[in-house]
Amino acid sequence: MDVRGYISDHADTFFDALEAWLSIPSISADPARHDDVRQSADWLVGKLREHGWPVAEVWETGDAADPGLPAVFACWPAEDPAAPVALVYGHHDVQPVEPLDEWDSPPFDPARRDGLLLARGASDDKGQVLFHPLGLSANLAASGAAAPPVTIKLLIEGEEESGSPHFAGLLRRERDRLSCDVVVVSDTTMWAADVPSLCVGMRGIAEAEVQLTGPERDLHSGSFGGAVPNPLHVLASLLAGLHDEAGRVTLPGFYDKVLPVTDAERELIARLPFDEADWLAQAGHSGAAAGESGYSTLERVWTRPTAEINGMWGGHTGPGGKTIIPAQAHAKLSFRLVAEQDPEDVIDALRSYIAAATPPGIDATVISHGNGVRPCFSPVAAPAVGAGMRAMSRAFGTETLLTREGGSGPEADLAEILGAPLVFVGVGLASDRMHAPNERVDMALLLKGAEAAAYLWDELAAIGGELTARR
Numbered sequence: 001m002d003v004r005g006y007i008s009d010h011a012d013t014f015f016d017a018l019e020a021w022l023s024i025p026s027i028s029a030d031p032a033r034h035d036d037v038r039q040s041a042d043w044l045v046g047k048l049r050e051h052g053w054p055v056a057e058v059w060e061t062g063d064a065a066d067p068g069l070p071a072v073f074a075c076w077p078a079e080d081p082a083a084p085v086a087l088v089y090g091h092h093d094v095q096p097v098e099p100l101d102e103w104d105s106p107p108f109d110p111a112r113r114d115g116l117l118l119a120r121g122a123s124d125d126k127g128q129v130l131f132h133p134l135g136l137s138a139n140l141a142a143s144g145a146a147a148p149p150v151t152i153k154l155l156i157e158g159e160e161e162s163g164s165p166h167f168a169g170l171l172r173r174e175r176d177r178l179s180c181d182v183v184v185v186s187d188t189t190m191w192a193a194d195v196p197s198l199c200v201g202m203r204g205i206a207e208a209e210v211q212l213t214g215p216e217r218d219l220h221s222g223s224f225g226g227a228v229p230n231p232l233h234v235l236a237s238l239l240a241g242l243h244d245e246a247g248r249v250t251l252p253g254f255y256d257k258v259l260p261v262t263d264a265e266r267e268l269i270a271r272l273p274f275d276e277a278d279w280l281a282q283a284g285h286s287g288a289a290a291g292e293s294g295y296s297t298l299e300r301v302w303t304r305p306t307a308e309i310n311g312m313w314g315g316h317t318g319p320g321g322k323t324i325i326p327a328q329a330h331a332k333l334s335f336r337l338v339a340e341q342d343p344e345d346v347i348d349a350l351r352s353y354i355a356a357a358t359p360p361g362i363d364a365t366v367i368s369h370g371n372g373v374r375p376c377f378s379p380v381a382a383p384a385v386g387a388g389m390r391a392m393s394r395a396f397g398t399e400t401l402l403t404r405e406g407g408s409g410p411e412a413d414l415a416e417i418l419g420a421p422l423v424f425v426g427v428g429l430a431s432d433r434m435h436a437p438n439e440r441v442d443m444a445l446l447l448k449g450a451e452a453a454a455y456l457w458d459e460l461a462a463i464g465g466e467l468t469a470r471r
């Protein structure tokens with residue numbers, strides 16, 4: 001039985017299992033759902049054992065003082081103890097589902113429609129995690145062997161959508177059991193359903209909240225308006241000041257560790273069949289592309305850092321009018337980072353800017369949320385990346401291009417702490433509505449993902465010496 005035949009024979013069982021997993025609301029950001037995150041980890045361990053993985057276990061994260069949510073670890077060793085070791089990374093937690101009334105069907109009651117599977121986590125990331133056990137079973141069925149051609153480890157996190165607060169600690173604690181020659185990440189998108197691609201970089205992220213306090217209570221805007229500072233006005237002005245007219249971020253030192261886009265990168269990006277109208281349609285039918293001047297849309301999303309306001313509130317937002325000067329103003333901000341930018345430096349720069357630009361009469365506090373994550377990159381010329389491209393090309397029957405992602409994850413820690421190159425094998429699409437209502441995944445692409453994963457193990461085995469030479 002060949003890989004493709006095995007996968008199509010097992011497609012129904014695969015999607016039934018995925019639906020069962022997607023029914024578990026493993027929202028890491030919601031303390032009320034933490035039992036579900038645990039149940040989701042248990043579910044995956046059970047499924048891996050069913051598939052014959054000799055090692056599959058739940059790994060707790062954090063410690064007694066600061067407990068985290070569980071990850072899943074699994075391992076299926078190759079026959080040959082000297083064979084290369086690949087570690088697959090993904091996550092089993094999902095994003096919150098609000099606004100609920102915008103879902104066509106309940107987020108944790110998976111529905112199938114026109115070749116799409118709709119549910120929270122379908123694409124990000126349960127669907128992309130679950131194609132791995134199917135892919136490995138297909139690889140074994142095709143080879144007739146009892147063990148894979150390379151040792152395969154799996155590390156599936158339960159806190160990715162909450163900024164991976166305990167992940168680096170887990171990697172350090174378990175460095176020995178996690179040792180590997182290559183890290184395979186399945187948590188990204190490809191260029192288009194008919195254009196396979198490999199991601200070679202993700203942006204980092206830093207998050208913060210700004211709180212401004214003025215008078216100790218809301219004031220009558222007739223009695224006091226125009227004569228004391230208004231926290232919401234100050235907030236509006238501080239946030240407006242984050243960008244200059246060219247769309248550049250004004251924080252001191254913000255661009256110090258940003259490297260210029262190289263000609264080689266510009267060339268890779270220019271090779272992609274980019275259509276702005278299509279892209280805008282995927283961007284929720286945004287009315288226009290806009291951003292830092294001097295850069296194309298893809299350069300802006302993949303190679304340039306940003307400052308974004310994610311939410312701002314304060315004062316009266318209920319029905320009717322209310323003539324007050326509000327006592328407080330709040331905003332949640334996030335920064336996407338590139339190249340060598342460090343989340344901590346960016347939060348420090350935000351603190352200095354807010355402290356310096358806040359006028360007398362207003363108290364400003366900047367609270368940072370989590371540690372952020374650093375940008376990450378694949379070494380494009382690494383043999384393992386070539387193996388990933390060949391695996392994708394075999395599955396899709398056509399040339400594989402290189403892309404990046406504007407999104408973020410803990411991949412820089414994986415690469416650095418485990419000392420292994422990153423290879424991204426992902427089959428999500430920009431149109432999957434990740435993090436939004438009606439998240440979906442293209443079912444045919446998940447099967448292609450399983451196929452690419454099945455081929456990847458043979459491709460990595462074929463260049464085994466080059467991978468293990470780095471040990």
Ligand code: BES
Nearest residue numbers: 124161162163187188189405407408409
């Ligand atoms: N899988 C995504 C990263 C991603 C985003 C890949 C867009 C492809 C396209 C990941 O689950 C994610 O959403 N990361 C968060 C990280 C944050 C919560 C710290 C992100 O990018 O916002």
Ligand code: MN
Nearest residue numbers: 091124125187
């Ligand atoms: Mn994800």
Ligand code: MN
Nearest residue numbers: 095124161434
């Ligand atoms: Mn996500």
